[in-house]
Amino acid sequence: MIGRMLRLFWRQMNVQLQIRTFNLYTLLLLFVQPFVFSAVGMVLSQVAGNQKPDLVYTVIGGGILGMWSGLVFSSTFDIGRDRRDGTLEFIIGSPTPYSVVEAVRTLTNVLTGLVSLLAAFLVAVLVFDYTLDQVQVLPALVSLLLIVAGMWAIGVFLANFLVWSRLSGSIVEFFEFPVAVVCGFMYPIRILPEWMQAISAVFPIRWALEGLQAALYGVSDMNFYAGRWGMALALGLLFWLTAHWMERKVHDLIRVSGEMSSI
Amino acid sequence: MSNNAIEVNQLHKEFTTRVGFWSGRRKTTVAVEDISFNVHQGELFGLLGPNGAGKTTTTKVLSTLLLPTRGSVRVLGMDVVTETRTVRKRIGFTFGGARGLYGRLSGHDNLRYFAELYGLEPALARKRIAEMLEVVDLTERRNDRVENYSSGMVQRLHLARALLHDPELIYLDEPTVGIDPVGARELRQTIKNLIALKKTILLTTHYMAEAEELCDRIAIINHGRIIALDTPASLKRQVSGDTIFEIEIDAALLDELQRQLQLINHRLTIQVSEAYPNKKVNVRTDQPEAVLKYLTLFISSGHVHGLEVRNHSLEDVYVSIIQGKQE
Amino acid sequence: MIRWLTRYVRLYFIQAWFAYRSLFSWSTPFNYFVSKFGFSFFALIYFVFIGQFVGLSDPLYIVLGNILMIPATNGVSGISLTVGNERQFGALSYLLGSPAPRAPLFLGRGFFHILDNFITVSVALPVAILLFHYDASQANFPLVMLCVLITSFTTSGMGFIMGSISLVNRDGWMITSTLSLALYILVGVNFPVTALPGWLQSVSYSLPMTRGILAARMALVGSGWDSIASLILGEVLIGMLYIAVGYGMFLVLERRSLVNGSLDSL
Numbered sequence: 001m002i003g004r005m006l007r008l009f010w011r012q013m014n015v016q017l018q019i020r021t022f023n024l025y026t027l028l029l030l031f032v033q034p035f036v037f038s039a040v041g042m043v044l045s046q047v048a049g050n051q052k053p054d055l056v057y058t059v060i061g062g063g064i065l066g067m068w069s070g071l072v073f074s075s076t077f078d079i080g081r082d083r084r085d086g087t088l089e090f091i092i093g094s095p096t097p098y099s100v101v102e103a104v105r106t107l108t109n110v111l112t113g114l115v116s117l118l119a120a121f122l123v124a125v126l127v128f129d130y131t132l133d134q135v136q137v138l139p140a141l142v143s144l145l146l147i148v149a150g151m152w153a154i155g156v157f158l159a160n161f162l163v164w165s166r167l168s169g170s171i172v173e174f175f176e177f178p179v180a181v182v183c184g185f186m187y188p189i190r191i192l193p194e195w196m197q198a199i200s201a202v203f204p205i206r207w208a209l210e211g212l213q214a215a216l217y218g219v220s221d222m223n224f225y226a227g228r229w230g231m232a233l234a235l236g237l238l239f240w241l242t243a244h245w246m247e248r249k250v251h252d253l254i255r256v257s258g259e260m261s262s263i
Numbered sequence: 264m265s266n267n268a269i270e271v272n273q274l275h276k277e278f279t280t281r282v283g284f285w286s287g288r289r290k291t292t293v294a295v296e297d298i299s300f301n302v303h304q305g306e307l308f309g310l311l312g313p314n315g316a317g318k319t320t321t322t323k324v325l326s327t328l329l330l331p332t333r334g335s336v337r338v339l340g341m342d343v344v345t346e347t348r349t350v351r352k353r354i355g356f357t358f359g360g361a362r363g364l365y366g367r368l369s370g371h372d373n374l375r376y377f378a379e380l381y382g383l384e385p386a387l388a389r390k391r392i393a394e395m396l397e398v399v400d401l402t403e404r405r406n407d408r409v410e411n412y413s414s415g416m417v418q419r420l421h422l423a424r425a426l427l428h429d430p431e432l433i434y435l436d437e438p439t440v441g442i443d444p445v446g447a448r449e450l451r452q453t454i455k456n457l458i459a460l461k462k463t464i465l466l467t468t469h470y471m472a473e474a475e476e477l478c479d480r481i482a483i484i485n486h487g488r489i490i491a492l493d494t495p496a497s498l499k500r501q502v503s504g505d506t507i508f509e510i511e512i513d514a515a516l517l518d519e520l521q522r523q524l525q526l527i528n529h530r531l532t533i534q535v536s537e538a539y540p541n542k543k544v545n546v547r548t549d550q551p552e553a554v555l556k557y558l559t560l561f562i563s564s565g566h567v568h569g570l571e572v573r574n575h576s577l578e579d580v581y582v583s584i585i586q587g588k589q590e
Numbered sequence: 591m592i593r594w595l596t597r598y599v600r601l602y603f604i605q606a607w608f609a610y611r612s613l614f615s616w617s618t619p620f621n622y623f624v625s626k627f628g629f630s631f632f633a634l635i636y637f638v639f640i641g642q643f644v645g646l647s648d649p650l651y652i653v654l655g656n657i658l659m660i661p662a663t664n665g666v667s668g669i670s671l672t673v674g675n676e677r678q679f680g681a682l683s684y685l686l687g688s689p690a691p692r693a694p695l696f697l698g699r700g701f702f703h704i705l706d707n708f709i710t711v712s713v714a715l716p717v718a719i720l721l722f723h724y725d726a727s728q729a730n731f732p733l734v735m736l737c738v739l740i741t742s743f744t745t746s747g748m749g750f751i752m753g754s755i756s757l758v759n760r761d762g763w764m765i766t767s768t769l770s771l772a773l774y775i776l777v778g779v780n781f782p783v784t785a786l787p788g789w790l791q792s793v794s795y796s797l798p799m800t801r802g803i804l805a806a807r808m809a810l811v812g813s814g815w816d817s818i819a820s821l822i823l824g825e826v827l828i829g830m831l832y833i834a835v836g837y838g839m840f841l842v843l844e845r846r847s848l849v850n851g852s853l854d855s856l
Contacts, residue, residue, distance in 0.1 A: 004382060011379040019367045036771045040780050047781050049647035057643065066347055086362025088426070093328050094380035095351040100804045101380070177632030186636075189645035199666045254329040258323070 008096065012104040016078075026074070030116040032070050038062030038120065043184055047107070054217045055124040061186035063120025064209060067113030068185065071155050072176040074109040076169065079162040088163070095222045097165070099156070099247040106155035110148050117144075120256070134218030139225045145213030146232040150204030153239035154179075160246040165259045183209060204235035265340075267304035268463040269325060274334035277322050290561035296487035297334065302465055302480075307458050308479035310467040311581060317360065317487040318467040318557050322436045325354040325465065327389075339432055353380070355425035361417045366410035368541040370401055370420050373409060374427060380397075382429040395423035398453060414447035422453065431496030432463045439473060449475060479578075483584050491584050498584075499575045505532075506551040507579070510544045510558065511569035517542045520561065527553050541568055599694070607722030630660045638779050644650065650722055655779035657714045658803045661707035661742040662777075667767050668703045669749025680685035697837065699753070707742040737809055740822060741802035744829025748798055750836025757843050778803050798832055801825040 041058035055058060082088035092098050124130035162169040182192065182200035189197055190208065200206045211228040219225075252259045277293040281288070295317040302308040310318050323329040324336055327347045341350050357363075364373050371392065378388035391566045396402045399419035409417065418438060425433060435454065438445040438552060447470075454477060457464060463492050468474050474481055483491040483498075491498060512520060517535065524533060524546060531554070534545040549555050551572070634656035638649040646652075688712060705843060716724040719726050752766035776790065783791055800803045806819040 004347045008379050011376055013312075015365065015368065015372070015376050018372070019365055027763055032768050033771055034773055037636075037640075039775050040637060041644065043775070043781050043785050044646060045644035047785050048641075050644060054644070058640075075698050085364075085366070086358070086360070087365060089323075089328055089358070090363050090377070091380065093326055093351060093356065094377065095348050095382060097348075167851050168853075173629075177629060177636060181632055181639065191639060191643055200422065241636050252330065255328060256332075258329055260328070 005100075008100065008184075009104050012101060013108045016105055016108040026070070026112070029073055030066055030070050030113065031119060034062035034066030034116050034120055037186060038123075038139060039064055043140065049103065052128065052155075053140030055128055056213055057129065057186050057188065059124040059130075060117070060120050060216065061213075063117035064212075065112070065180055066120065066187045067147075068151065068180060068183075069176060070113040070116060071106070071151055072108050072158070074112070075106060075155055075159055076172055078109075079159060079169065080166075083260065090219060092254075092260055098251065099244065102159045102163075103156055104154075107152050110151045110155060111152070113146070114255070122257060136215040136218060136220055139222075140212055140215035142225070143208050143215055143227060143232075144185045145179060146208035147205055147212060148238070150232055150236045150239075152210050152237040153204060153243065157239045157243040157246070160243060160250045164250045164253060165257065165261070179203060179205075182206070185209065187215070201234065202232075204232040204239065207235065208232035267301040267337075268304045268305055268306070268339055269300075269308075269465065270335075270337040271301070271321075271325070272299050272335045272337075273297050274299070274321065274324060275332050276317075276324060276329060276406045285427075286360070291515050294543040295430070298484070298489045300482050300489060300492060302463060304394045304463055305458070305479055306429045306464060306479045307336070307454070307464045307479040310465060310484060311469075311471070311474055311481055312467075312484035313469075313585060316484045318484055319436055321357075321484070322356070322434050322467055326354060326434055327351055327388050328414045341388075352428070353430055354434065355428065355430035356434040357421040357436060357438060358416075359418075359440040361414055361441070364409045364417065364420060364424070367408060368410065370416075371396070371405040372418065374424060377424050378427050383428060391427050391429070392423075393425055398426070398456075398541075399423045400449070410515065411528050415442040415450075418442055418446075418584065419450065419453075422450070424507040426457075432465070433457065434465045434467075436467045437469065438466070439451055439468070439470060471576065471581050475577040483581060485585055495504075496588050497579065498580050501580070503549045504550050506576065507545075507556075507575065508546040508548070508551075508554055508558065509569070510546065510567060511541050512544065512561075513566045513568075514542045516564075516566050517544070518543060523561075524556060525553070527557060528551055553584050604854045620751050630656065630663050633663075633774070637774075641780070650724055652780050653718050653722055654715075654807060655803060656813050657711060657718055658738065658741065659773065659777070659799075660714065661704075661738070662745045662748070662770070662773055662799055664703065664710070665751060666749045666770050667853045668706075669700050669753055671744055678700065687738050695831070697750075700749060703749070704742045704746055707745075708739050711742070726810070730812060730814060731811045733809035733813075733815060733818065734806050735827075737802050737806035737818070737822065740825055740829070741799050741806070744798035744802060744825055744832065747829050747832025747834075748837055750833060751839060754836055754839035754843055755839075756797055773797070773799065776800070778807075796828070799827045801828070 038061075040057050041062065042053040044054040045058060079088070082091065089099055125132070134213050158172045158175060183189075183197050183203050183206040184192070184200065189200055189210065192200070208227040211225050211232070212223060214228075274295055275293075275297050275341075278292050278294060279289050280292065281290075296322065298317075300308075310321060312318050320329065325343065326329050327343050327350050330344060338350050339353055343350055347369075365376070368376070368490060374392045374395065375388065378392060385390060399422055401423065403418055404412070404416065408570050409420065412420065418441070419422075422435070422438065425435075439450055439456070442450065451473060453465070454464065466474070466477060478495060479490065480494050481498060482489050491501070493501065510520070519535060521544070524531060527548075527550070532547040532548055535546075536543045536545070545556060555572075556569075558570065562570065578586060635651060637652045637656060637820070641649055641652050715734070715738070718724070748770070752770065755766055776794045777797055778794065779782070783794045783800060783804075786794065801821040801827040805818040805825065809820050809822075
């Protein structure tokens, strides 16, 4: 069983990398979008009279935005393409549950997005002399892991809307930027109005991201991390469970509507 | 389990779609209306009908891709609604057209991916992929990207994909659509070979000759309803045992021919069509001898440019049934 | 001559209407508004918060810039998608095989997007002025609207170029729409073009919108026609150049398709 899952994981990833990841568009998406937003942040910082941009938020935050946009774009594109090319029907018609296929695919997309974060990190270190001395390595790694898990959970949740119908799928694109706005990728949550902070509290990535940002700034208070990680974990689990519940519903809905073959 | 691989009982399928940008009004379309039929184990069963008749919808319900609005469908003894995953393991299906494969992957990689989705162990997958590529004659092109395949090759790859996990029951939805005659003949031979392997096949097609050549029994479906179901031979008998004469004559002699033929008057049907500069007269009769006798005289006049005598083909039966002209 | 002209104009508008409708035909009012405003609106808010975080006290510059950017984000992607879709849905051969004159066939795709974007900005701008309590007593509104109309038109040229690229490359639309994000840096949306390094400023001034946005900003603080006339003229010239290049690319592609017959392959 585990062997089969691992093989499926490997095969799905392989297919994903061949048809999706290794092309110019994906590379552009992973580098151009974060670059644009980071660059705007840096110039704005300069216009505001700062000597140097805030590296954690403005530069590395751009990488997080790249990861997130990459995930939303890729998922939207993947399922849209499967619908258009007619492969969606054949995948859903196979004995492997579509949720498993989608879970692996989303994970591939999130992991690919790490390239964007890595690039932003390298820019911070190599171009802006960001020093790693103060970084709390373990909390940073745990937080990053939780960001990946949180994005994955939201990704599989959103995939349901994309499979459901082309119409509901367009909501997913709408979801991309509001989440980026409230989760504080490129600025601290505290500058948002309180009602926005309340909205952001439902997203696991917001909590994991606060952990990562604190670790990069060198915060050593483990209680701070424990609270964030706990929230990220619990909310990630909640998203995943909701996604799992939805998958069954959507599987029935598309078989009533015949939406999986509509282009 | 009964001897039936497929048992369809009062299957009804409707679709609801939104109409208009602002109104959000909904429209219900009935795709399949209370149809019932059984397909026996090892049988090649044909589902024939015009575009939009409900063939593909029926096939999709049978392959668990659509839920029936009401009615029951059992496949290999299992309910397609409640035992979805088990059904999927034991069936294979293809839909006509070029869609449904990853164009950027090679034929071989497409098969490897689907082998994984069907849970084939690696050693078995390797063996089956090689065999299936051989069956559909794509071994040499296996490493080419599917986007560079011809439509016939794509169809054959679809068939290989559907057969990978050695299913007991196979649905082939218009498998020869868009394929050249040689390719279509090869594909038909492959389908015959499957029957020799005791597979049960449900074939939907537009091509009557194909259905006549392959199918043990045929259901003709129109506007979502089954309007005829029998063996090809019985269907042909059902319509009539008439003989058909197709005569091409000078246009000027048409009236004379028609008048004389009507004098024979043995429940005779005459249809005239253009065959510029001549006319083509299609005569259907249960008294071929009398017609032939008269035509022999007519031929000697030198104004007959072509004559063909034949019995009903399945196509005649189909057209007759679909047009509601069954006598 | 008159018949030829009538046919030309009729084809332009028929093309315009069907291209626009086909892009949104499957949509609902909610999805339509989401696709039109979703990205632009939240990108605006995102930049405002980034500005606030780095210490900019007044978000108005960013707000106005992003509203004036709406024609670019909607128009460029809408038009390029409308052109690029022909390839996706395999309709290109039929279109190129028809005897219809090419110019209205191609340029018609932009009309409703231009109109739509003009109306969008005309609504969004007063709303933003009211929301952010901007003192618009000095603003020369007819001139502002003229600038908006002109930028809606000039950005269509960029859409045509990107649409043509997406006819050659199946990922073209996504590539160009990602690259068009660079406009957020280059055309003076979030900060003045003068904040950029000199060489980048030359790039900025070779793009549509840079002059149009600047002219609109000037008209908003009360500048008259005399002060912005040269900017508007420059914007129109750049826009026409882009449209001409886009159309030229389309003709080249058509020629190429006759040679290698590869345009409909996916």
